[in-house]
Amino acid sequence: MTTRRLLILGPLFYLFVFFLYPLTAILARSLNADSLMGVGPFSALMTDSYYLERIWFTIWQATVSTLLTVAIGLPVAYLFAKHQFPGKTVLKAVSTIPFIMPTIVVAMGFLALVGPQGIVNSVLVGSFDLDAPPVRISNTLLIIFMAHAFYNYSIVVRIVSTFWANLSPRLEESAAMLGAGRFETFVHVTLPLLLPAIVSSAVLAFAFAFTSFGVVLILGGPEFATLEVVTYELAAKLFRLELAGALAIIQLVFTYLFLVIYTKFQAGAAVQVELVPRGNTSMHRRRLRDTVFVFSLILGLLAILSPLWALLERAISSGEGYSLVHFISLFSNETGSYFYRSPLTIIGNSVRFAICTMVIAVTVGTIVSYYLARSQRQNAGILDAIFMMPLGVSAVIMGFGFLIAFDQDPMDLRASWTILVIAHSLIAYPFVIRSVLPTLRGIPIHLREAAAVLGASPAKTFFHIDMPILSGALLVGATFAFAVSMGEFGASLLLVRPEFTTMPVAIFRLLGQPGDSNIGQAVALSTILMVIVAIGFILIERFRYKDMGGF
Amino acid sequence: MAILEVEHICKSFGDGFSLREVSLTAKRGEIVGLLGPSGCGKTTLLRLVAGLEQPDSGSISFDGDLVHGLPPKDRGFGLMFQDLALFPHMDVIGNISFGLRMLHLSKVEINQRVDYLLNLVDLKGYGRRKIHELSGGERQRVALARSLAPEPRLLMFDEPFGSLDRGLRESLQIEVRSILKKVDVTSIYVTHDRDEAFAMSDSIVIMDKGSIVQAGTPEELFRSPRNELVAWSLGLKNVMMGTLTSSGEIDTPIGPLRGKGTGPSSSRDTPVLVLIDERKLYIGPPINPSSEHQTVMEGVIDNIQFHGGESNILCSVFNGKVTCLVRPGDTDVSFQVGDSVSLVVPAEAIRWVPASE
Numbered sequence: 001m002t003t004r005r006l007l008i009l010g011p012l013f014y015l016f017v018f019f020l021y022p023l024t025a026i027l028a029r030s031l032n033a034d035s036l037m038g039v040g041p042f043s044a045l046m047t048d049s050y051y052l053e054r055i056w057f058t059i060w061q062a063t064v065s066t067l068l069t070v071a072i073g074l075p076v077a078y079l080f081a082k083h084q085f086p087g088k089t090v091l092k093a094v095s096t097i098p099f100i101m102p103t104i105v106v107a108m109g110f111l112a113l114v115g116p117q118g119i120v121n122s123v124l125v126g127s128f129d130l131d132a133p134p135v136r137i138s139n140t141l142l143i144i145f146m147a148h149a150f151y152n153y154s155i156v157v158r159i160v161s162t163f164w165a166n167l168s169p170r171l172e173e174s175a176a177m178l179g180a181g182r183f184e185t186f187v188h189v190t191l192p193l194l195l196p197a198i199v200s201s202a203v204l205a206f207a208f209a210f211t212s213f214g215v216v217l218i219l220g221g222p223e224f225a226t227l228e229v230v231t232y233e234l235a236a237k238l239f240r241l242e243l244a245g246a247l248a249i250i251q252l253v254f255t256y257l258f259l260v261i262y263t264k265f266q267a268g269a270a271v272q273v274e275l276v277p278r279g280n281t282s283m284h285r286r287r288l289r290d291t292v293f294v295f296s297l298i299l300g301l302l303a304i305l306s307p308l309w310a311l312l313e314r315a316i317s318s319g320e321g322y323s324l325v326h327f328i329s330l331f332s333n334e335t336g337s338y339f340y341r342s343p344l345t346i347i348g349n350s351v352r353f354a355i356c357t358m359v360i361a362v363t364v365g366t367i368v369s370y371y372l373a374r375s376q377r378q379n380a381g382i383l384d385a386i387f388m389m390p391l392g393v394s395a396v397i398m399g400f401g402f403l404i405a406f407d408q409d410p411m412d413l414r415a416s417w418t419i420l421v422i423a424h425s426l427i428a429y430p431f432v433i434r435s436v437l438p439t440l441r442g443i444p445i446h447l448r449e450a451a452a453v454l455g456a457s458p459a460k461t462f463f464h465i466d467m468p469i470l471s472g473a474l475l476v477g478a479t480f481a482f483a484v485s486m487g488e489f490g491a492s493l494l495l496v497r498p499e500f501t502t503m504p505v506a507i508f509r510l511l512g513q514p515g516d517s518n519i520g521q522a523v524a525l526s527t528i529l530m531v532i533v534a535i536g537f538i539l540i541e542r543f544r545y546k547d548m549g550g551f
Numbered sequence: 552m553a554i555l556e557v558e559h560i561c562k563s564f565g566d567g568f569s570l571r572e573v574s575l576t577a578k579r580g581e582i583v584g585l586l587g588p589s590g591c592g593k594t595t596l597l598r599l600v601a602g603l604e605q606p607d608s609g610s611i612s613f614d615g616d617l618v619h620g621l622p623p624k625d626r627g628f629g630l631m632f633q634d635l636a637l638f639p640h641m642d643v644i645g646n647i648s649f650g651l652r653m654l655h656l657s658k659v660e661i662n663q664r665v666d667y668l669l670n671l672v673d674l675k676g677y678g679r680r681k682i683h684e685l686s687g688g689e690r691q692r693v694a695l696a697r698s699l700a701p702e703p704r705l706l707m708f709d710e711p712f713g714s715l716d717r718g719l720r721e722s723l724q725i726e727v728r729s730i731l732k733k734v735d736v737t738s739i740y741v742t743h744d745r746d747e748a749f750a751m752s753d754s755i756v757i758m759d760k761g762s763i764v765q766a767g768t769p770e771e772l773f774r775s776p777r778n779e780l781v782a783w784s785l786g787l788k789n790v791m792m793g794t795l796t797s798s799g800e801i802d803t804p805i806g807p808l809r810g811k812g813t814g815p816s817s818s819r820d821t822p823v824l825v826l827i828d829e830r831k832l833y834i835g836p837p838i839n840p841s842s843e844h845q846t847v848m849e850g851v852i853d854n855i856q857f858h859g860g861e862s863n864i865l866c867s868v869f870n871g872k873v874t875c876l877v878r879p880g881d882t883d884v885s886f887q888v889g890d891s892v893s894l895v896v897p898a899e900a901i902r903w904v905p906a907s908e
Contacts, residue, residue: 168634168636170632170636171636171638173623173630175649175653176603177698178629178650178653180624184653193638
């Protein structure tokens with residue numbers, strides 16, 4: 001048995017114990033339940049119109065969200081793929097911010113922008129001397145769609161613009177030479193060629209909207225509960241674990257369906273088209289119409305990011321002008337609550353967990369990537385899919401699985417903070433693989449052979465050849481893992497103990513308490529979270545390897 | 552009579568490259584070879600004619616109508632790219648019929664035309680193949696058929712055979728030329744390969760650094776190459792600048808050459824471009840001194856290249872270099888690099904033309 005094979009046993013063990021075992025526990029719990037007068041929980045769900053309605057609602061809200069996401073994402077993808085303009089690199093980086101922002105920050109951003117006390121309403125009330133906020137879209141479907149589109153459009157931008165930029169412009173020029181106009185060229189040539197990329201990004205966006213938790217919980221209100229929210233309420237509030245389990249399984253089936261479609265289309269995108277290096281592909285032509293178009297796209301892009309500006313503005317505005325009052329009040333325990341934790345403790349918790357998560361996720365991700373990069377194509381595909389599985393499981397389900405799987409000695413982890421870190425690392429390591437694996441596969445075999453011929457052992461080859469080339473991708477993966485942990489909400493909400501409260505959970509708790517001061521504090525804490533993640537994000541952009549990572 | 556007239560086209564790019572005052576004509580049914588080193592502006596000129604770029608100034612007209620300013624689709628021209636740019640999401644028929652569908656022809660017409668074209672390029676039975684299932688040569692044929700399908704008034708080629716190996720390239724050149732002649736389409740053929748340009752073209756245009764250096768039939772170019780670049784482009788081996796002296800000799804870097812040579816009459820003391828036919832030189836041990844009909848020079852062999860049964864021997868002579876062609880049987884002597892030899896340049900081997908800028 002080679003070292004490579006021995007090494008992979010670690011991640012496999014980790015996956016079996018912390019992922020497959022809790023999932024099995026959920027399945028077992030829902031299948032063994034003999035409550036509900038002999039009716040199994042699955043048939044209980046399938047005959048209750050409330051749950052069917054929730055399933056249907058989850059599907060169609062995800063569909064509408066996805067359409068909106070693609071509609072916003074495509075023009076931006078076009079902008080980045082086909083146009084050169086000053087400040088493009090920065091703008092491109094900025095456009096990706098929403099995707100790595102914690103859902104809770106996104107939700108808070110929308111409240112800060114269009115909520116009852118958001119910027120838009122305060123300005124309108126102030127300017128026109130109104131009695132009540134005129135824009136009332138919180139707790140509506142509209143705000144959910146907007147938040148989902150905001151959160152996911154950069155997936156479309158990333159995947160489609162990379163593909164588009166590498167698409168040979170000769171194809172479109174050929175179409176023009178063969179008599180096709182701009183519109184015909186787009187419909188017959190560009191769009192069909194982009195379709196695999198569009199579909200695979202849309203499927204991802206759909207999966208994220210389908211399993212959306214934080215956004216729906218905070219912005220939607222009870223009547224717009226998705227499967228994820230219902231599962232959470234069944235498990236955490238109503239203690240109907242068997243129903244929650246059955247619902248979780250149903251959701252899993254859906255999510256894997258999406259992942260299969262995604263993988264299929266991504267593979268399609270990979271083989272069919274010969275991509276050319278970018279730089280050869282952007283447009284030479286400069287026309288006034290193009291300039292105006294590009295300019296308005298840039299403005300539109302900045303407008304898309306307005307929830308984040310709004311959050312920042314709300315955090316430092318205090319009714320009368322600007323101050324740091326919200327930040328200061330975070331430090332005082334006005335009601336003398338038992339649950340009060342200093343913001344420093346909370347931030348400390350989040351950062352500590354995030355660093356631990358990062359270490360585990362990078363270790364697991366690197367070992368798996370290294371194994372996959374050396375495996376035969378067929379085997380690598382299957383194993384890759386297996387290790388990607390956690391990506392398809394929603395955080396709430398994972399948290400729920402942990403609760404029922406690790407409730408007995410010697411595996412009673414419920415009171416330990418390690419349970420949080422393990423949950424976070426399961427969600428994070430697939431991102432490390434997606435960042436590291438393409439780079440690792442891109443290292444020409446000749447480099448390693450040259451090193452071997454020159455007398456390097458496999459270990460030395462790894463440290464002297466692979467590692468230096470990989471460092472960029474590793475850093476991206478590590479930062480992603482860090483950001484995932486900082487923003488993780490669904491699993492944490494189920495698993496967290498008061499003494500280990502993380503920032504997203506603390507924000508949610510603050511929102512649940514009455515009073516403007518609490519909302520102000522939630523906004524302030526969200527802003528701090530946003531800034532921490534943004535710093536990580538700046539690192540990602542600085543070290544992103546060649547723009548070719550998976551996500 | 553010229554059907555394509557490109558007049559005084561200028562085009563500059565941000566990176567400093569520009570086309571300056573480029574003019575070009577093509578007769579109906581003629582294949583014009585556009586020859587020049589990489590980066591000389593050949594491709595840019597094609598893209599301007601195609602309408603993929605707009606000129607800063609100058610005019611382009613076809614069949615008496617101005618076409619510059621029209622979008623590519625309204626010019627009725629075809630262009631075959633270096634990378635062919637076959638649509639990867641369509642099969643062979645899908646690619647060939649694309650231009651016909653853009654013309655909104657009926658299904659019957661399209662099918663007839665596609666069948667005709669598949670026959671023409673010898674790809675019968677390949678209609679339903681995917682592009683990625685085709686070999687390099689087959690892709691070239693599909694691209695050619697696709698370009699010919701909408702019956703373009705002018706067909707342009709941008710180094711279409713650049714990626715093929717030599718044997719395949721040469722057989723395709725012959726085939727494509729005969730197809731172009733058969734359908735009688737006016738064509739511009741861009742290449743940096745001299746042999747390809749001569750194999751394909753009725754007339755040749757030589758470009759360098761954004762300008763046209765000389766245009767004409769291959770015979771015209773051979774008769775009076777305008778400068779060293781043209782002469783090198785034609786494959787001439789011994790090209791050098793010289794001066795006609797009052798004593799009837801030509802001063803060159805390899806020394807004064809005797810004999811009148813052939814060339815247009817010109818006033819004395821003017822710079823000329825001297826061309827020496829490498830096939831008419833004699834190389835060997837020292838022989839007769841110079842006479843009125845020949846010049847004898849001493850040289851040293853720098854390099855010997857064996858090529859197709861013949862040897863190209865490069866010698867240093869005085870301040871210059873001369874290449875001689877030696878056929879088997881020309882001499883019993885076997886040459887080595889470093890040998891001192893005598894070179895005999897007969898008067899009839901020398902040609903000169905007035906030098907221009």
